[in-house]
Amino acid sequence: MSLYQEIVDASERIGSEILKTPLFYSTYLSDLNKGEVYLKLESEQYTGSFKARGALNKVLKLSKEERDKGLITASTGNHAQGFARALTIAKAKGTIFLPTNAEPSKVEALKYYDADLQFHGDDPLTTELHAKQVAKDLGQTWVSPYNDLDVIAGQGTLAVEVTNELETIDAVFGCIGGGGMMSGVASWFKQKSLETKVIGCLPANSPEMYLSVEKGEVVVLDEYQPTLSDGSAGGLEEDSITFELCQKLIDDYELVSEEDIAARIKYMVDKHHKIVEGAAAVALSAFMNNAADYPGQRVVIIICGANITTSKLKELI
Secondary structure, eight states: OOHHHHHHHHHHHHGGGSOOOOEEEOHHHHHHHTSEEEEEEGGGSGGGBTHHHHHHHHHHHSOHHHHHHOEEEEOSSHHHHHHHHHHHHHTOOEEEEEOTTOOHHHHHHHTTSSOEEEEOOSSHHHHHHHHHHHHHHHTOEEOOSSSSHHHHHHHHHHHHHHHHHOSOOSEEEEEOSSSHHHHHHHHHHHHHOTTOEEEEEEETTSOHHHHHHHHTSOOOOSSOOOOSOGGGOSOOOTTOHHHHHHHHHOOEEEEEOHHHHHHHHHHIIIIIOOOOOHHHHHHHHHHHHTGGGSTTOEEEEEEOBOOOOHHHHHHHO
16 A cells, blocks of 8 residues: 555544644745745644654554553654553553653653653663664564654645645645654655655754765764754664655755744744744744745645743743
């Protein structure tokens, strides 16, 4: 079965348990390119992020026997909340591994769900590889934040909603971390709207997918630089299926600075009175920095999440 069909099936599977998020026309952003610019507000999704889609699709596809054995994942926050919510909906039990330095507010949010929390490592990739090994040792199902076709298909359902509302789209911008969201989005557009240019956007402080595509193989950084785009931070597994999908389907990449990310978070508060997280501001920055390259065009920017701490938001504003 093609990934396109998997996304169609995922839309039917999870449709009643997720929100059809707004496709919001921005007068301010449209003025920058004298075209039409829309914001796909996944920031308004359950758990405040698109991650609610992929985790739910994965968990609902599992058999009762698989769910009864237990599920394991690893995440810095957004995928963890999506996974925890999926456990509740499917009446399943699971464990979430987090880095020891995970954002306290995100850890606190997870405590409202019936999931076991464990901590390991001080960077997302270390945590992820450890959790994956634990799942293997215990014979439990590993639910990857991005390296799983069912998760990718679930994330791709946001693109289905976009094309259901807009017949023609010239370009779509979205942040890339592990690549799960944009692998799904690009897979949908390359079947449904081949003329649409798909732009992968990354923080310059954490550009692993960009570096990997440039080199032709998965690149793992020795050191991690802090980034406001914490939701997209961290490296790829060496066998990640998202690498080949992004390599094949993403038309172009844009890197943005921490200064730009900060400015765009504030921009969304000032202009649209919306709270967005760093990863969402990455995509917004990529468009705003290059708006002149899309004159008169219809553009969609994926605002992938809203999970930013009050203290960080206050500091940026």
